[in-house]
Amino acid sequence: MTASGASGAVGASGVGPIKVVIADDQRMVRAGLRMVIETEPDMAVVGEAGDGVEAVALARRLRPDVVLMDIAMPRQDGLAATRALLATPSPPRIVALTTFDTDENLYNALRAGASGFLLKVSSPEHLLAAIRAVSSGEALLDPAVTTRVIAAFAGGPGPRPPAELGELTAREADVLRLMARGLSNAEIAAALAVGEATVKTHVARVLMKLGLRDRVQAVVFAYESGLVRAGAA
Template sequence: MIRVVIVDDEHLMRSGLRMMMESAGDIEVVGEAGDGDEALELIERTRPHVVLMDIRMPGKDGLKATEELTAHEDGPKVIVLTTFGEDTYIYRALSAGAVGFLLKDTPPEDLVAAVRKAHLGQAVLDPAITRSVIAHFTDQAPGHGRQEARDKLDVLTGREMEVLACLGEGMSNAEIGQRLRLSETTVKSHVSRVMEKLHCANRTQAAILAYEAGLVTK
């Protein structure tokens, strides 16, 4: 069973999410919280695999809570829930280590699928969203100069740079393999080395760095 905690200050939203999750059969909702502080305490007790995290909440908001959760190597995977009006927070959430974000009106079957993917450590962003949203926010991100980002890539080999560029486009391992004419096993090894060398918690953070360094353009 995939253990899930739901964090949202609206009771109705939490109830709806719980119904979606528990209808899946392989997902167990082990708790609900209405703010960041309550969430951190609950997560410490229940040890979920995945957290569905709202952004705007009283007290400690979802961004600060996400930063604290992802600071621990054994922390849960965090999916940030957002609305169209909260796009300015997405870059911070991804940079903080969230595995991705979903709109609150995501269809139930897609939300369940996203939780399963997050549990496996995969990003829960559609490739098109990865390209458009991350590119937009890396342009605006303060303190992330292009040269600074490029300097971080000095540790990569030429092939690893190619793999990173593909990650920036939101490609799956299979798609990377097709483009670079590599087996999926080889691609998986390259991806792991890239993220280890760049200290990226997940593929989404690697994609952000690819944009910051100019490896991918809009």
């Protein structure tokens, strides 16, 4: 487990570079990720971990903005480490890393609470865009991919709707349904004949009322709560 000081230009938070912790059991993978990230003036790798236990301890100590979390690691895998970190106050954003682009890996990462999913063979440009996206509170996944995966794994009998759904207004529920279908804010605005700024306000209220971190988690909630059924148009 290693840590280093953060320095550089102002990052997405506006108070310094985006602080990143890399968690992967392969030293060469960590070195490659560090090399790419540290070319950017608005990012800094503040630590590295070789397993899930180290990743949790390091992130709790250094309080990074983003953790790149390998799914398959010894002692504690990335999914368990993600759940542990997200149970802490003001948790970092988690980007799940994997070698395999399987629906099950993606679904499990989202279910654990990751804000995004990245293949280790992704381009440097994709990696950097992912870090910036999740650090600013955005979801990393293409909504169409998210919808496909959640639909595949949440296609069982309709569950009992959670009490939190009753907190949403009718319009907020409509917005959540459209988010779960993979529509962008602009597309939702067109579908509901309202302004895009209004949609952004509704999305923010949906996340707040449901206690969700981001758009990806809202899609998971919509399917698993039964608000949207798998295969629905």
